Amino acid sequence: MDIKTVYLGLNLRNPIVIGSSGLTDSPDKIKRLEDNNAGAVVLKSLFEEQINAETHRTVNGGINDYPEAYEYIEKYTRHKVLEDYLNLIAESKDSVEIPVIASINCVDDEEWTSFAKDIEEAGADALELNISVLPSDPFKDGKDIEDMHFKITEKVKKTVSIPLSVKISYYSAGLAKLIYNLSASGNVRGITLFNRFYNPDIDIETLKITSSNVFSTPDEYTLPLRWVALLSGKVDADLAATTGIHNGISTAKQILAGASAVHIVSAIYKNGFEYIGEIIKEFENVMINHNFATVKDMKGKLSFHNMNYNRAYERIQFMKYFGGIT
Ligand SMILES: Cc1cc2nc3c(=O)[nH]c(=O)nc-3n(C[C@H](O)[C@H](O)[C@H](O)COP(=O)(O)O)c2cc1C
Secondary structure, eight states: OOEEEEEEEEESSSSEEOOOOGSSSHHHHHHHHTTTTOOOEEEEOOEEEHHHHHHHHHHOOOOGGOHHHHHHHHHHHHHHHHHHHHHHOOOOOOOSSEEEEEEEEEESOOOOGHHHHHHHHHHHHHHEEEOOOOOTTTHHHHHHHHHHHHHHHHHHHHHOOEEEEEEESSOOOTTHHHHHHHHTSSSSSSEEEEEOOOOOOETTTTTTEEOSSSSSOOOGGHHHHHHHHHHHBBBSEEEEEEESSSSSSHEEEEEHTTTTTTEEOEEEEEHHHTTTHHHHHHHHHHHTTTOOOOOOHHHHTTTTTTTOOOGGGOOOOOOHHTTTTT
16 A cells, blocks of 8 residues: 655655644754654744844845844844754755645735745745735725735745745635636745634623634644635646644545645644654555555545546535424
8 A cells, every 4th residue: 555645746655644733843843843754844934023123124225234132132132043944944855854834924015025935945845825815904996805816926926936835815705716827826845724714702701812722623624625626627826724623534534535635733733743653644544545555646536627627525405414403
């Protein structure tokens, strides 16, 4: 049985990618993830604001122009963050064989985009751009928000030759078209569906705003499943599924829907690094039970495209199931 997959043009020994998070913020953890059989890792994101501040500092002539101690410390700290990130890439690449994918969390196409070149030079195998825009402004047009995805990816694509992937959220009125156009732009090789935002909640005792669960639950996997299934085979990009994938069975479902890989985070936080082995075992059992010799045989078998446009993936009403419940 062959569980290898190709993702972003990279050869992965299995489709389990450990997603961007605190699990991937040190070379030591990345080595442990490799020892526990991860297929690849996406490093913890660097934030656009951190890079922009550093760019401004360089453009303005350096820290000597800022005599105030506070500013000095602030700039020094930011500079250190960038240096640390490049070291994280370089040191991780030195200590593991699996692909190391860097990540930038961005909302705009400002000067930070030139930093992508440093990331490439530090040795990253690919770069994931986590475009984190919440369409929360009632005066901002949806099209402007979607256009930003193209501005960012186009600008970064001009600075690097490593494969680019874009991690998007599901907040889009024209989600299928957005994904299709991103793949058709030729700027990105992969699309990660979907970024999981923290949601606010209200504590009913204290009437204070709190944050809801930081970690996903195992039933959330159906959100990316639908969109991977609807779009795989139709878009010319590798799709990675993320959110709610907690075991080998939901991994197998995403591959059957057409994903090239899955990004897993919460399940590893909850169960430890050794749990990767269990996910893989369970995934292999699905392959054995259904006589799939390779991931390639399995990939997209149950996509919308391959299921003769089975409308189940488009169904959104529960009438058929709950029509009789009063
Ligand atoms: C503690 C924590 C930190 C995260 N940090 C990042 C990050 O820096 N960049 C990013 O793109 N996603 C980040 N994520 C999102 C994850 O990469 C992933 O997309 C999300 O958690 C859904 O996958 P899951 O259901 O397996 O947790 C983070 C998630 C968690 C739980």
